[in-house]
Amino acid sequence: MRRCRIESLGVSLPRRRLFRWGSLQHAVEAGDRCLAASRYKPSDVRVLVNAGVHRDEHVCEPAIACYVQNALGINVDFHGRRTLAFDLLNGGVGMFNAAHLLTAQMLAGEIQVGMVVASEVNSDRRPDPESTFVPSGAALLLDLSPRNGAGFGTFVFETREENADLYTSVVCLKEPRGRLLLRRRAELEDAYLAGAAAAVSEALSRDGLGPADIDLVVPAQVSPSFLARLPGAIGFPADKVADFTATLPDTLTTSVFLALDLARAAGTLAPGKRALLLACGSGVTVAAVTYRF
Numbered sequence: 001m002r003r004c005r006i007e008s009l010g011v012s013l014p015r016r017r018l019f020r021w022g023s024l025q026h027a028v029e030a031g032d033r034c035l036a037a038s039r040y041k042p043s044d045v046r047v048l049v050n051a052g053v054h055r056d057e058h059v060c061e062p063a064i065a066c067y068v069q070n071a072l073g074i075n076v077d078f079h080g081r082r083t084l085a086f087d088l089l090n091g092g093v094g095m096f097n098a099a100h101l102l103t104a105q106m107l108a109g110e111i112q113v114g115m116v117v118a119s120e121v122n123s124d125r126r127p128d129p130e131s132t133f134v135p136s137g138a139a140l141l142l143d144l145s146p147r148n149g150a151g152f153g154t155f156v157f158e159t160r161e162e163n164a165d166l167y168t169s170v171v172c173l174k175e176p177r178g179r180l181l182l183r184r185r186a187e188l189e190d191a192y193l194a195g196a197a198a199a200v201s202e203a204l205s206r207d208g209l210g211p212a213d214i215d216l217v218v219p220a221q222v223s224p225s226f227l228a229r230l231p232g233a234i235g236f237p238a239d240k241v242a243d244f245t246a247t248l249p250d251t252l253t254t255s256v257f258l259a260l261d262l263a264r265a266a267g268t269l270a271p272g273k274r275a276l277l278l279a280c281g282s283g284v285t286v287a288a289v290t291y292r293f
Helices: 023-036 062-072 094-107 159-166 190-205 224-234 252-265
Strands: 004-012 045-050 083-086 113-120 136-144 156-159 167-172 181-186 216-219 274-281 287-290
Touching: 004 023, 004 094, 004 252, 023 062, 023 113, 023 156, 045 062, 045 094, 062 083, 062 136, 062 167, 083 156, 094 136, 094 252, 094 287, 113 252, 136 252, 156 190, 159 167, 159 190, 167 190, 190 224, 216 224, 216 252, 216 287
Parallel strands: 045 083, 045 113, 216 274
Antiparallel strands: 004 136, 113 136, 156 287, 167 181, 274 287
């Protein structure tokens, strides 16, 4: 069966710099690295989707995807090929939504190559103590897999609207330039675990797989306590769940793919291996998808 795959992956993590990088710089850095690792040229990308939520100066419009497209030099003139660039925001599961969308377009024959980018930065000069997170960026270049059966399986999104108030993100305009306020209630991780159990069960069922068929679960690195409880909630042994929280705190939209980059670098996901990717976000939504390398 033909599938869509991650042809290349690029990430951008914080480094010691004289000046802090903003969300656009992290997105472009990740995109540059993604393209450098790819066999494709920038002009081959026909759709670019930005899924990052928290931007420089809390900008809402215009679409950050257009700025990323321009910085990466992806078909920026009006002659020859054109690229559609837009933002798609859905909290911590946004990159999954974007990958799902591009997969559908590729399988329908509408495009051959697409890119998903995301970055997260709190640009407040004095961030709210509860609203701090590690600035980061991640980018995926997607195409149709040359090998049958390799790539993404069925995407599953489990949303529990009754829990929507457990995780909120707003920009308070009482201060000049605004101030980001993230609020996570104590019950949030319980809601994530319940959603993960349902999403994982459905994703495995739709792809005709069981826990024994999965070599590694790569979840959002929500917290050490969440990762400690996750194996029991989804029915996997603890040694099959990637836990990088000792060095990789939660980075919101980019979390799963930063963890996936670490897992690939460690050599645990060689060709033929199967992974289960698991993202958590506001809504409350949990997304799951299997992936064969």
